Amino acid sequence: MRTPLIAGNWKMYKTRKEAFAFVDALKDLLATFDPKRVEGWICAPYLALVGLPEALAGTSVRVGAQNVHQDKEGAHTGEVSLAMLSEVGVEAVILGHSERRADCGETDRAVAEKTEAVLLAGLTPIVCVGETLEQREGGQTAALIAAQVSAVVEHLTRADAPEELASKLARLVFAYEPIWAIGTGKTASVADASTVITGIRATLTRGLGSRAEAVRILYGGSVKPDNLGAFLAERDIDGALVGGASLAPDSFAALLTVAVEASAS
Numbered sequence: 001m002r003t004p005l006i007a008g009n010w011k012m013y014k015t016r017k018e019a020f021a022f023v024d025a026l027k028d029l030l031a032t033f034d035p036k037r038v039e040g041w042i043c044a045p046y047l048a049l050v051g052l053p054e055a056l057a058g059t060s061v062r063v064g065a066q067n068v069h070q071d072k073e074g075a076h077t078g079e080v081s082l083a084m085l086s087e088v089g090v091e092a093v094i095l096g097h098s099e100r101r102a103d104c105g106e107t108d109r110a111v112a113e114k115t116e117a118v119l120l121a122g123l124t125p126i127v128c129v130g131e132t133l134e135q136r137e138g139g140q141t142a143a144l145i146a147a148q149v150s151a152v153v154e155h156l157t158r159a160d161a162p163e164e165l166a167s168k169l170a171r172l173v174f175a176y177e178p179i180w181a182i183g184t185g186k187t188a189s190v191a192d193a194s195t196v197i198t199g200i201r202a203t204l205t206r207g208l209g210s211r212a213e214a215v216r217i218l219y220g221g222s223v224k225p226d227n228l229g230a231f232l233a234e235r236d237i238d239g240a241l242v243g244g245a246s247l248a249p250d251s252f253a254a255l256l257t258v259a260v261e262a263s264a265s
């Protein structure tokens with residue numbers, strides 16, 4: 001049984017002051033219910049990460065970043081390493097978000113290398129895949145998503161991959177985020193999201209065999225507390241990657257509440 005996961009992606013929102021005010025308010029809200037049956041993650045901007053895990057201590061909400069460099073260290077101006085993230089208590093990293101693929105030219109290859117580095121460092125990668133509206137209307141969704149997922153799986157299972165990688169693959173998380181649904185208020189239909197996510201699991205099974213069953217696959221794109229339940233009711237949808245609706249403490253707590261209720265039903 002896969003533990004439901006609600007990951008908030010704050011993107012480039014919240015100063016440190018705003019981030020810590022969010023945590024204070026969230027802790028008050030979480031005092032009234034126990035979201036233990038689900039995992040809640042806040043993926044904050046780098047500067048807000050410092051001190052955030054400590055501020056969330058005593059809750060079941062953990063902290064993630066939104067990107068990392070794949071190298072251990074080096075001459076990479078402006079980049080942040082996994083050791084730097086681990087040192088401040090970060091446990092997960094969003095990789096290959098469509099905004100980074102578009103704004104920063106992140107390739108499937110770079111996303112695959114980052115995924116390997118995150119797994120080897122003992123953190124959880126949340127690997128984003130998704131199609132544009134043009135690609136969807138052109139009937140390319142299934143092939144494109146399969147190619148994005150396969151690029152990661154083939155890299156992780158290549159013949160000369162580090163041996164210890166195999167035992168870490170169950171920690172993989174994928175997020176299917178149709179680009180046209182991000183921040184637009186237009187979600188994919190539950191049926192369409194479910195079809196794509198079932199396809200992702202099939203691609204994972206081809207590459208990973210039975211280990212694919214443990215991999216969690218999230219839906220992302222205009223998820224709100226009032227539409228989350230319908231996605232979570234689908235067998236292969238294990239949670240959500242949420243942007244806008246993760247920015248307010250009451251809305252993030254409401255997402256966790258919906259996930260707890262869905263996991264109980």
Ligand SMILES: O=C[C@H](O)COP(=O)(O)O
Pocket residue numbers: 009097177181182183184185220221222223241242243244245
């Ligand atoms: O990473 C999160 C996604 O880009 C979804 O953002 P959104 O919930 O604001 O549509």
